Amino acid sequence: xxxxxxTQELSVVEGKPPLREIDELIIxxxxxxxxxxxxxxxxxxxxxxxxxxxxLAWSFYKGTGVWGNNNPVxxxxxxxxxxxxxxxxxxxxxISAILFLFRQKWRTGIARFAEGMTIFAVMTAGxxxxxxxxxxxxxxxxLPYPNxxxxxxxFHSPLVWDVFAVSTYFTVSFVFWYVGxxxxxxxxxxxxxxxxxxxxxxxxxxxxRHSNRHWQHYEMVYLVLAGFATPLVLSxxxxxxxxxxxxxxxxxxxxxxxxxxxxGAVFSGFAMVQNVLIIIRKIFHFEHIITxxxxxxxxxxxxxxxxxxxxxxxxxxxxxxxSGVQPEQFAFLNRAFGPYMWAYWIMVSCNVIFPQFxxxxxxxxxxxxxxxxxxxxxxxxWFERFVITVTSLSRDYLPSSWAYYKPTLVDGGILIxxxxxxxxxxxxxxxxxxxxxxxxxxxxxxxxxxxxGEH
Amino acid sequence: MSDKTIFAYSALFxxxxxxxHAAEEVKKQGFEKYDVxxxxxxxxxxxAMKLSPSKLGYVALFFGLSGMLAAIILxxxxxxxxxxxxxxxxxxxxxxxxxxxxxELTVLSAAVLTxxxxxxxxxxxxNNRHPLHDTNYMKAVSSDKYGLYIEIEDEKYDExxxxxxxxxxxxxVIEPIYYDDTEVEHKNRIFEPKFIIGxxxxxxxxxxxxxxxxxKLMFMIPFSWMMDQDKIxxxxxxxxxxxxxxxxxxVEGTIARGQLPYEYYQxxxxxxxxxxxxxxxxxxxxxxxxxxxxxxxxxxxxxxGEGDSRMRGQFPNPPSLxxxxxxxxxxxxxxxxxxxxxxxxxSYSTQLSREEKWATVLYIxxxxxxxxxKESDLE
Numbered sequence: 001x002x003x004x005x006x007t008q009e010l011s012v013v014e015g016k017p018p019l020r021e022i023d024e025l026i027i028x029x030x031x032x033x034x035x036x037x038x039x040x041x042x043x044x045x046x047x048x049x050x051x052x053x054x055x056l057a058w059s060f061y062k063g064t065g066v067w068g069n070n071n072p073v074x075x076x077x078x079x080x081x082x083x084x085x086x087x088x089x090x091x092x093x094x095i096s097a098i099l100f101l102f103r104q105k106w107r108t109g110i111a112r113f114a115e116g117m118t119i120f121a122v123m124t125a126g127x128x129x130x131x132x133x134x135x136x137x138x139x140x141x142x143l144p145y146p147n148x149x150x151x152x153x154x155f156h157s158p159l160v161w162d163v164f165a166v167s168t169y170f171t172v173s174f175v176f177w178y179v180g181x182x183x184x185x186x187x188x189x190x191x192x193x194x195x196x197x198x199x200x201x202x203x204x205x206x207x208x209r210h211s212n213r214h215w216q217h218y219e220m221v222y223l224v225l226a227g228f229a230t231p232l233v234l235s236x237x238x239x240x241x242x243x244x245x246x247x248x249x250x251x252x253x254x255x256x257x258x259x260x261x262x263x264g265a266v267f268s269g270f271a272m273v274q275n276v277l278i279i280i281r282k283i284f285h286f287e288h289i290i291t292x293x294x295x296x297x298x299x300x301x302x303x304x305x306x307x308x309x310x311x312x313x314x315x316x317x318x319x320x321x322x323s324g325v326q327p328e329q330f331a332f333l334n335r336a337f338g339p340y341m342w343a344y345w346i347m348v349s350c351n352v353i354f355p356q357f358x359x360x361x362x363x364x365x366x367x368x369x370x371x372x373x374x375x376x377x378x379x380x381x382w383f384e385r386f387v388i389t390v391t392s393l394s395r396d397y398l399p400s401s402w403a404y405y406k407p408t409l410v411d412g413g414i415l416i417x418x419x420x421x422x423x424x425x426x427x428x429x430x431x432x433x434x435x436x437x438x439x440x441x442x443x444x445x446x447x448x449x450x451x452x453g454e455h
Numbered sequence: 456m457s458d459k460t461i462f463a464y465s466a467l468f469x470x471x472x473x474x475x476h477a478a479e480e481v482k483k484q485g486f487e488k489y490d491v492x493x494x495x496x497x498x499x500x501x502x503a504m505k506l507s508p509s510k511l512g513y514v515a516l517f518f519g520l521s522g523m524l525a526a527i528i529l530x531x532x533x534x535x536x537x538x539x540x541x542x543x544x545x546x547x548x549x550x551x552x553x554x555x556x557x558x559e560l561t562v563l564s565a566a567v568l569t570x571x572x573x574x575x576x577x578x579x580x581x582n583n584r585h586p587l588h589d590t591n592y593m594k595a596v597s598s599d600k601y602g603l604y605i606e607i608e609d610e611k612y613d614e615x616x617x618x619x620x621x622x623x624x625x626x627x628v629i630e631p632i633y634y635d636d637t638e639v640e641h642k643n644r645i646f647e648p649k650f651i652i653g654x655x656x657x658x659x660x661x662x663x664x665x666x667x668x669x670x671k672l673m674f675m676i677p678f679s680w681m682m683d684q685d686k687i688x689x690x691x692x693x694x695x696x697x698x699x700x701x702x703x704x705x706v707e708g709t710i711a712r713g714q715l716p717y718e719y720y721q722x723x724x725x726x727x728x729x730x731x732x733x734x735x736x737x738x739x740x741x742x743x744x745x746x747x748x749x750x751x752x753x754x755x756x757x758x759x760g761e762g763d764s765r766m767r768g769q770f771p772n773p774p775s776l777x778x779x780x781x782x783x784x785x786x787x788x789x790x791x792x793x794x795x796x797x798x799x800x801x802s803y804s805t806q807l808s809r810e811e812k813w814a815t816v817l818y819i820x821x822x823x824x825x826x827x828x829k830e831s832d833l834e
């Protein structure tokens with residue numbers, strides 16, 4: 001390949017497509033009838049979702065005793081899955097907010113999609129703490145509201161912080177996403193020939209007119225939202241990690257948890273986004289907008305965060321040894337060589353070893369290999385949450401109460417159902433909304449901005 | 456065409472450079488009521504139109520601080536004023552624990568309310584009635600053209616001047632935009648049948664679902680407050696035990712604490728002779744007796760045993776406990792009534808322990824003496 005001229009910013013959209021072609025390309029999935037593959041995919045994810053729903057119905061009819069949770073591991077699959085899915089969501093906000101603040105233009109092609117994944121992942125995650133309460137229809141009790149019992153939630157509890165963090169995260173992500181969609185709804189409204197679609201798009205576009213007097217405030221609000229979403233996304237996984245770190249259980253009670261969880265969340269989230277984007281760009285022919293360069297950049301972030309996670313694993317061991325606290329030392333030895341050793345080593349190999357292949361440029365740019373590595377990363381990250389949650393609980397201070405946690409089939413069904421929910425929403429999203437921000441992509445096409453430079 | 460009212464004069468341009476120069480010129484000429492429409496924000500346009508910087512940053516600051524204040528008030532009110540509780544030995548107002556909630560509410564209110572302010576107040580959206588909608592102009596600018604229009608309301612509006620100005624900057628299409636007459640004349644009426652039907656539907660659906668939830672759903676499994684549980688309740692069969700009963704009898708020949716069997720069922724006269732009050736008439740025993748009497752007996756017998764029931768006829772009034780008959784009864788005979796009940800009066804064995812029953816008897820004795828004192832009491 002020829003030498004790269006580093007003084008010139010590379011274009012993030014390949015070729016120089018006319019603006020109208022961008023419209024057509026991005027909107028095409030919405031205008032065409034879904035093909036057979038779409039229905040095959042939807043029926044697979046739909047059945048997974050149905051399986052999860054049935055398992056949940058069974059759980060509530062019989063009681064949560066049908067899960068593996070029991071003393072002393074009261075936080076089995078539901079919490080593992082919760083942390084996993086919240087983590088997946090983090091990549092979306094990172095891409096849409098943090099990369100926006102860093103003026104990373106390559107984010108434009110993938111931001112909308114990643115934000116959508118954030119929303120769906122947080123929705124999926126939200127299911128778990130609520131079902132874990134046992135009677136999810138009473139979840140309203142989690143919020144502080146004036147009631148005739150004159151009771152309030154305990155604001156010192158990390159679980160209450162979680163309620164605030166996750167619901168804020170969902171709301172703000174959703175608002176962020178919707179604000180980004182408004183101009184696109186305007187474009188859709190003006191393009192569509194169908195009457196019903198026109199009504200729907202008009203309603204959601206709120207009558208957007210692409211007016212520059214609006215764009216001016218709009219860009220400001222986008223900046224403000226990005227500014228708020230950035231600390232928010234860091235806070236969410238921090239608070240999720242507080243669920244563990246604020247307790248006194250060996251293996252949980254560590255100050256490294258917040259940054260370690262955030263890095264892990266970004267790590268798994270990017271892996272998931274990368275996986276899904278590879279499929280999307282193939283199916284919808286978005287190769288020129290979601291370019292190989294973009295994917296390569298994502299792989300670099302996976303490599304970086306993977307090493308941060310690896311560092312955290314090592315540091316946990318070091319601190320356990322250095323602190324001289326016996327239960328702490330035991331907790332970590334037990335993780336690596338105890339009854340859950342298999343889970344621990346799956347986690348280490350998937351999270352620390354495999355991403356190292358991304359040092360090699362060829363692998364970073366080879367679609368099939370990077371896809372597999374990212375899948376492994378997500379397997380590893382799921383096991384990370386499993387290892388953290390289960391090993392510490394199953395063997396705490398009191399050996400007489402030790403037990404080996406085994407999930408039941410119902411637990412497994414619910415986990416499958418959560419993937420079903422996530423991917424069903426995602427598949428429906430690809431056919432109902434523009435998965436790439438039309439107005440943002442237009443703005444970064446070569447020649448879209450005036451040539452006379454900044455004023 | 457001619458009877459339509461003009462809203463503005465518009466021009467479409469092909470390149471971002473053209474539109475910027477055109478906008479600059481329009482501003483320079485002193486037009487006020489004009490706007491530029493572009494498919495995406497064009498850099499430098501704000502300067503060209505000389506727009507003052509957006510004030511939404513301050514709006515966000517304001518709402519953020521209000522959210523934080525709300526969180527402080529909420530945590531303070533709940534944990535210091537309304538429901539103070541010592542948790543983990545910390546002071547009532549333990550600030551560090553409230554930081555996460557404060558932070559989240561700050562972000563929540565700043566993000567949501569700033570966006571709402573922008574859409575509703577700054578943009579006056581939703582507005583699908585703007586004359587620009589459904590014009591070719593709008594369709595072009597939402598895809599790949601750059602548009603500029605000057606409203607007829609502008610003081611300097613002059614068709615010829617505007618036209619030549621547009622032409623100077625390579626405008627590709629120059630055309631007037633009209634108000635849509637049907638939209639201008641359309642008025643919303645409250646008594647439109649559609650609207651009324653909508654309201655009725657909403658009313659039926661909400662009241663129906665509310666009725667269903669409160670009166671039906673709450674009695675179904677699993678919503679029925681754990682009424683139905685997988686545990687053995689009395690009288691149920693249970694295959695684990697050889698006799699198939701879920702209930703277990705005490706081991707033969709043993710008596711649980713406080714569960715002395717009563718030997719005088721259906722034998723009031725024998726009880727009257729055999730049972731003797733084991734309690735001494737001490738102040739404590741009287742106090743206990745009064746307490747139990749006031750709780751369990753007074754609703755029917757009245758606070759002073761005169762049969763002045765508070766049941767308002769929902770239960771037959773009992774006779775006075777001051778009757779000669781009851782006064783002449785032995786303590787054991789009254790004890791028997793409490794234990795076994797009498798005719799419509801139910802047994803109080805499950806509510807009162809042995810000792811409490813005897814204390815109640817003591818108290819009834821005191822009540823009787825208060826109306827029919829003995830001569831010796833005067834001494």
